[in-house]
Amino acid sequence: MRVTFPVVGMVGGGQLARMTHEAGIPLGVRFKLLSDTPQDSAAQVIADVTVGDYRDLDTLRAFARGCDVVTFDHEHVPTEHLHALEADGIAVRPGPEALVHAQDKGVMRAKLDAIGVPCPRHRIVRDPDDVAAFAAEGSGFPVVLKTVRGGYDGKGVWVVSSPAEAADPFRAGVPVLAEEKVDFVRELAANVVRSPHGQAVAYPVVESIQVDGVCDTVIAPAPGLADELSAQAQQLALTIAKELGVVGHLAVELFETRDGRVLVNELAMRPHNSGHWTQDGAVTSQFANHLRAVLDLPLGDPRPRQPWTVMVNVLGGDFPDMYSAYLHCMARDPALKIHMYGKDVKPGRKVGHVTTYGDDLPEVRERARHAADYLRGTIQE
Amino acid sequence: MRVTFPVVGMVGGGQLARMTHEAGIPLGVRFKLLSDTPQDSAAQVIADVTVGDYRDLDTLRAFARGCDVVTFDHEHVPTEHLHALEADGIAVRPGPEALVHAQDKGVMRAKLDAIGVPCPRHRIVRDPDDVAAFAAEGSGFPVVLKTVRGGYDGKGVWVVSSPAEAADPFRAGVPVLAEEKVDFVRELAANVVRSPHGQAVAYPVVESIQVDGVCDTVIAPAPGLADELSAQAQQLALTIAKELGVVGHLAVELFETRDGRVLVNELAMRPHNSGHWTQDGAVTSQFANHLRAVLDLPLGDPRPRQPWTVMVNVLGGDFPDMYSAYLHCMARDPALKIHMYGKDVKPGRKVGHVTTYGDDLPEVRERARHAADYLRGTIQE
Numbered sequence: 001m002r003v004t005f006p007v008v009g010m011v012g013g014g015q016l017a018r019m020t021h022e023a024g025i026p027l028g029v030r031f032k033l034l035s036d037t038p039q040d041s042a043a044q045v046i047a048d049v050t051v052g053d054y055r056d057l058d059t060l061r062a063f064a065r066g067c068d069v070v071t072f073d074h075e076h077v078p079t080e081h082l083h084a085l086e087a088d089g090i091a092v093r094p095g096p097e098a099l100v101h102a103q104d105k106g107v108m109r110a111k112l113d114a115i116g117v118p119c120p121r122h123r124i125v126r127d128p129d130d131v132a133a134f135a136a137e138g139s140g141f142p143v144v145l146k147t148v149r150g151g152y153d154g155k156g157v158w159v160v161s162s163p164a165e166a167a168d169p170f171r172a173g174v175p176v177l178a179e180e181k182v183d184f185v186r187e188l189a190a191n192v193v194r195s196p197h198g199q200a201v202a203y204p205v206v207e208s209i210q211v212d213g214v215c216d217t218v219i220a221p222a223p224g225l226a227d228e229l230s231a232q233a234q235q236l237a238l239t240i241a242k243e244l245g246v247v248g249h250l251a252v253e254l255f256e257t258r259d260g261r262v263l264v265n266e267l268a269m270r271p272h273n274s275g276h277w278t279q280d281g282a283v284t285s286q287f288a289n290h291l292r293a294v295l296d297l298p299l300g301d302p303r304p305r306q307p308w309t310v311m312v313n314v315l316g317g318d319f320p321d322m323y324s325a326y327l328h329c330m331a332r333d334p335a336l337k338i339h340m341y342g343k344d345v346k347p348g349r350k351v352g353h354v355t356t357y358g359d360d361l362p363e364v365r366e367r368a369r370h371a372a373d374y375l376r377g378t379i380q381e
Numbered sequence: 382m383r384v385t386f387p388v389v390g391m392v393g394g395g396q397l398a399r400m401t402h403e404a405g406i407p408l409g410v411r412f413k414l415l416s417d418t419p420q421d422s423a424a425q426v427i428a429d430v431t432v433g434d435y436r437d438l439d440t441l442r443a444f445a446r447g448c449d450v451v452t453f454d455h456e457h458v459p460t461e462h463l464h465a466l467e468a469d470g471i472a473v474r475p476g477p478e479a480l481v482h483a484q485d486k487g488v489m490r491a492k493l494d495a496i497g498v499p500c501p502r503h504r505i506v507r508d509p510d511d512v513a514a515f516a517a518e519g520s521g522f523p524v525v526l527k528t529v530r531g532g533y534d535g536k537g538v539w540v541v542s543s544p545a546e547a548a549d550p551f552r553a554g555v556p557v558l559a560e561e562k563v564d565f566v567r568e569l570a571a572n573v574v575r576s577p578h579g580q581a582v583a584y585p586v587v588e589s590i591q592v593d594g595v596c597d598t599v600i601a602p603a604p605g606l607a608d609e610l611s612a613q614a615q616q617l618a619l620t621i622a623k624e625l626g627v628v629g630h631l632a633v634e635l636f637e638t639r640d641g642r643v644l645v646n647e648l649a650m651r652p653h654n655s656g657h658w659t660q661d662g663a664v665t666s667q668f669a670n671h672l673r674a675v676l677d678l679p680l681g682d683p684r685p686r687q688p689w690t691v692m693v694n695v696l697g698g699d700f701p702d703m704y705s706a707y708l709h710c711m712a713r714d715p716a717l718k719i720h721m722y723g724k725d726v727k728p729g730r731k732v733g734h735v736t737t738y739g740d741d742l743p744e745v746r747e748r749a750r751h752a753a754d755y756l757r758g759t760i761q762e
Contacts, residue, residue: 005704019406021406022403025402025426026660026721027721028719028721028723031426044411044428045402045427046428047424047427047428284715284716292711297711298711298712298715299711300716301715301716320385330680334665334679334680334681335665335682337407338407338409340386340408341409342386342409
């Protein structure tokens with residue numbers, strides 16, 4: 001007799017979809033992908049792939065009809081399309097009412113203010129003169145400017161020191177959000193997962209180290225983080241997940257300020273780079289828990305399996321043949337976990353990550369750093 | 382610039398191919414599957430699937446031409462076809478010279494005798510009278526009879542108590558091997574992986590508990606196994622891998638005798654049910670290490686991540702909708718690891734397995750037992 005497992009539809013063919021599929025294989029669920037091209041990272045490893053444009057509502061509708069639930073590799077699907085799918089009776093998780101907070105930074109800031117979540121000082125600004133006014137209202141320049149939609153990995157973000165530098169963000173015709181430049185000690189991320197039933201789990205709060213606006217290293221748990229600040233960060237993320245009606249994985253990127261507070265920087269409603277460590281480091285990975293959440297299954301144990309886990313992203317460099325670098329990396333460190341995305345190497349592009357774990361943080365960190373640098377080709381031994 | 386990752390061709394679409402693909406996604410290697418049907422377990426989750434008959438040499442050759450290395454989900458590919466592929470210049474791993482020992486129990490016993498590996502008393506028998514003679518040469522009936530090719534999971538194996546019962550095995554026209562019925566305490570398995578370079582790793586020796594000739598439970602490591610016997614079993618497996626020229630994963634199924642010896646029961650040259658625990662319980666899974674071996678990459682750390690890991694197979698029962706059983710199982714045990722194969726439920730068929738791990742063996746074992754029984758439908762709470 002046929003086992004009746006649900007069909008999960010994933011919109012977007014990037015590495016998050018690829019790794020969610022990997023996590024879904026043991027669950028036995030059926031996985032359908034809507035991908036821009038047949039060469040996308042996830043399309044290379046999934047049996048049931050529709051090639052099409054998620055911005056086209058007819059394409060999206062036809063794809064969703066074959067699915068029990070639709071979820072996302074990215075936040076770029078137009079909010080109105082998501083409402084249309086819901087009107088068609090499709091389970092969209094996270095739903096548009098939640099997802100809009102990860103799509104539109106203006107909406108996100110307004111909502112976080114309303115529910116009392118601490119954020120950097122901010123407001124929507126109209127033009128460079130208004131930026132100057134925003135600076136004057138607080139502690140002056142520099143000011144951070146963000147287009148409210150469309151940014152990621154440092155794109156759509158400007159740090160400006162004068163009104164004269166503030167012209168660029170307004171050129172796209174998208175509303176611009178001004179934020180104080182927070183004097184932070186470091187960046188943290190609180191990852192939580194929430195199901196339609198309202199069950200939620202919180203992963204340990206991690207430290208996230210950015211280089212040139214792109215995540216470079218994640219250390220789980222964040223070293224030396226005070227217990228009360230850790231609990232506060234987890235509680236903030238759980239509150240946001242509940243108040244915004246998030247279903248699935250929610251990453252809350254945070255600033256730890258010099259005066260011992262946490263402020264919300266960004267939200268992502270999908271598996272997130274700051275949670276990749278969970279694949280090898282936690283009892284249940286963020287990808288498995290995201291799937292369990294969107295399927296309204298009981299969530300898995302988010303606890304770490306060892307004292308320290310470190311993830312370092314592998315960016316493309318000048319060295320195209322990363323596979324040949326496996327020999328050295330695997331021979332040097334038999335416990336190294338390599339995760340490649342099947343993407344062409346382009347300078348600065350995230351093409352994979354490595355994870356290490358163990359009892360001694362400096363050693364665990366050195367192993368991951370070495371492997372990522374060797375794969376990228378910035379070191380030769 | 383394009384990353385040049387190798388293409389692995391997997392012959393056979395069963396759950397071992399499915400789980401090898403799962404382990405291959407992080408490696409970034411390309412995976413091609415030759416499957417009997419588009420519905421096979423592995424075909425459901427792999428992008429590049431050729432549907433065809435591995436017994437047809439032209440089909441096999443056409444499939445292999447697109448691969449850098451060909452490996453197997455099962456041992457049923459005719460040995461002469463494998464020689465033909467090698468003559469075509471294809472890397473076949475394990476190669477036919479090795480694989481024949483897992484295909485033909487007569488060849489296997491002769492070779493193990495020649496290299497001094499302890500086996501049950503055995504010889505090829507011609508007919509029921511010869512079975513009586515074999516019994517008389519040793520300690521009498523019962524005697525175990527096996528067709529030298531084609532058996533698995535208890536099929537092709539008979540335990541007979543008299544010459545009158547010994548007629549069936551000879552009907553297939555395949556040579557029949559007689560073996561003494563070993564007075565064993567329990568069954569063990571020694572899993573090792575070997576690369577073309579000759580590097581090898583040994584997993585902890587496990588206890589394997591069979592029910593009706595089918596593997597039911599695997600406990601890693603084998604509880605209370607004497608250190609010297611454990612080392613002897615690992616050494617036997619490493620010796621067999623080397624002497625037979627195995628590339629990839631080798632499972633050596635063993636009897637632990639009442640008088641404190643280990644005797645080789647069966648060999649399998651592929652990831653094996655007795656190694657499924659490594660997915661969640663070891664630093665590197667048998668599937669990842671099999672791939673690394675056939676690609677001649679350095680092997681991964683085979684060590685366990687915690688004191689005890691228990692795997693229990695999920696067999697099909699009268700209860701077809703295993704998915705609905707997830708609710709109870711996941712809510713009861715958030716750390717439970719479920720692995721389903723996407724197969725239709727048929728009574729007695731292996732359709733998945735569950736894995737648990739921890740510090741307390743009785744508790745770890747109870748959790749896995751409960752989940753497997755609940756999924757099968759033999760318990761309701």
